[in-house]
Amino acid sequence: MASYNHQEIEKKWQARWEKARVGEVKESAKDSENILYHLVMFPYPSGAGLHVGHVESYTAVDILTRLARMRGKQVLFPIGYDAFGLPAENYAVKTGVHPAITTKKAIENFHRQMKAIGLSFDWSREISTAAPEYYKWTQWLFLKLYENDLAYRAKAPVNWCDGCQTVLANEQVVQGFCERCKTSVVQKELEQWFFRITKYADRLLEGLEKIDWPEKIKAMQREWIGRSEGAEIDFHVISETPEANISVFTTRADTLMGVSYIVLAPEHPLVDGLTTKDKRNAVLAYRDLARKKSDLQRTQLEKDKSGVFIGSFARHPMTNEPVPIWISDYVVMGYGTGAVMGVPAHDERDFVFAKKYDLPIKQVIAPVGFDYDDKASGGAYTGAGILVNSGIFDRLTDTDAKQKIVDVLEESNHGRRVVRYHLRDWLVSRQRFWGAPIPMVICESCGYQPLTLKDLPVCLPEDVDFKPTGRSPLLDSETFHTGIVCPKCRGAARRESDTMDTFVDSSWYYLRYTDTANKKAFADANKITHWCPVDLYVGGAEHAVMHLLYARFFAYALHDLGYLSFEEPFLKLRNQGIIFGTDGDKMSKSKGNIVNPDEIVSEYGADALRMYEMFMGPLEDAKPWNINGLVGVRRFLDKVWHMAGRIAFSLSKGELEGVASETASGDPFLRFLHKFVKKVTEDTDALKFNTAISTLMIAMNTMAEAEDVSNQAFKIFVLLLAPYAPHLAEELWEKIGGNGSVFDQSWPSYDPSALLDQFVALGVQVNGKVRGTIQIAPDTNEIEAEKLARAVENVAKNLEGKKVVNIVYVPGRMINFVVQ
Ligand code: ANZ
Ligand code: ZN
16 A cells, blocks of 8 residues: 655645744633643753653643644643753763753754644744743742742751752652762751742642642642641650750650650750760760761661660650650651650551660550550551550540540640641752852842842853862852842842752743743733633653642742732643653663654654554553554554545546535435544543544544545544644645645534434333333443433332332343332
């Protein structure tokens, strides 16, 4: 069978689309029903170019966008580049080539590749976060947050990566290692810039209820925010002078009577004062060790626990008995109060600790139904139960005891109910070059002072040495700091030399798309209102907690500052699954299993690539690349091409003229096609692209077998194919005499009455008497038929109060309920 010339056809239509500025939208439509905002996660323009994973999500949304346009919708579908970041800078360190140069080249390559697969973005809105016209507004947003006490500078224990020579956000530390270079992350006390995301913890949690996102992603955000309802309980230190009090945070106040020791984080401010002379050396040595570990390494469950007794005791708030005070690195300073009450019988970590140091293990919760024996069991009992060995609290359930014990503590002023979050403020400063400079200056007499809009953008200087020294490269640029005056006292000052985390850039990019050329504001308020919030956002699930949480925080903050009318930026989110190599492994350079979209486009065509990736399986599933599947899809497209040839030939001979002008009901094949229109439409709307494509394939085979297929039936088929294989569809449309671009046509609607012809009337009987009829496809299964039959009012009436002992179903004929 003849194969179509994809190279020629695809180039031809891409040139036409470019000329016609397909995809470009203006704020004209009035009714909001017809306005959509479709967004894909913009790529980091790496030197490796477009990945088949990009192709997957971008094609998916391109299909939906093209379909929506055929329905008369006005769709904003933009693209840009998340262009700042470490890889370009690391490359610069290695080669000496300026990141601006490598990034520009990479962007040009991405642009070319995305055009080559026929993505119908609004190309007039392309943005790069590394362009001064963009990062000017990233800097302005920083100032807005600063003005409103949502950005601040503080000394804090931070994650430090020696490999990248920079501070990392908690989210960038994976299992104790740097996400980028895999170096083990250590803790350092440094002054850094933070965004106060914790202020929004509750609202970010509540907001999850309002959005249509995968449950998995919502669960990850909930867990990351980590709201814990618990209590702070005070243990007074036993000493003559001075008075000290240790507050512990616990979610298990019910276990208070089982406390056998207290643990402070090694960095806890009370440690120095409470350490007795004989313990001093041991404490100092232990603290040094703890400093070398990240919070995550310290709190991991599996890990062996270690610690030091510091020599002092505190009083148990209920029994007044002395409780020894220890330090251990499994307690971290950044959570709760940095102090914990040890309950070995009911907490795994405490159990391991108590075993190791021979501390008492006292059971206070008994599982209902059987005895718990900590000597026999290998660990703590962490389940529910009733209280034992707890004096006046005995026999209460753990839930009741939690309340009762805190009530008593509150009365005696030894405790209070509190809510704690695992979420930390977002550390945004980076000691790196390739990011947006933080728009502050440092004056010797006035300290940190913010710049104002007229000072922006603070551009990155050219005279920078890329060798990593552990300090910000901008510190050593001369031009960056010359002529800087303090905005307050006009005295000589220096600039802040840290840059912003690239996640700041991507937290607001979708807003900039609505008004990319604006020189006076980050975007015009009316334009934002016109397009936002985003109706559909598709991207990788790896962004569950970083980008997707930060962007939500920005939207809430900008909402509160009066810049946005909405809080949730992305109404509907879907994740594409990972595409593995043919060997089933993750694609990587080292494994040599990377599929290059350029090669596929040149050999099989963009349409085949697009359709194959959509046909591989459900969008959100992980799936391996399979060249046979790609070949199969290409063969299908060739069949379609062949069919068009047949039709065009008949048309030229005038044979089909009559049929072509017939109405839908006059053509049996057309009627049959309605079923396919319904299925392709519904599946595409539901992002079930793989089943939509198999439906197209079935339709094609049916046509291929038919004696003759009307021009009109084939036209409908081409319309259904268009969002999936846009180049070929345009060419076919032209070939069979369609008017204009196939994308200027309306999406075919199906005729429910044409579908009804596929149905038969099925009699519904109760004990042999006909009580109603239902319209049903002959091949409907019994469960479905029974459901439909029961829904008939008269049938339901006759079944009421009766017991159905049997159901007799003869497909296509009748269904009979035998009742008693
Ligand atoms: C006593 C207790 C008994 C605890 C028991 C648990 C089980 P979530 O749910 O994550 O909020 N904890 C509190 N602060 C800590 C810190 N800074 N570092 C390490 N651990 C800390 O966890 C709350 C529980 O984690 C608290 O409840 C505390 O141990 C521990 F049978 O207190 B619990
Ligand atoms: Zn000053």
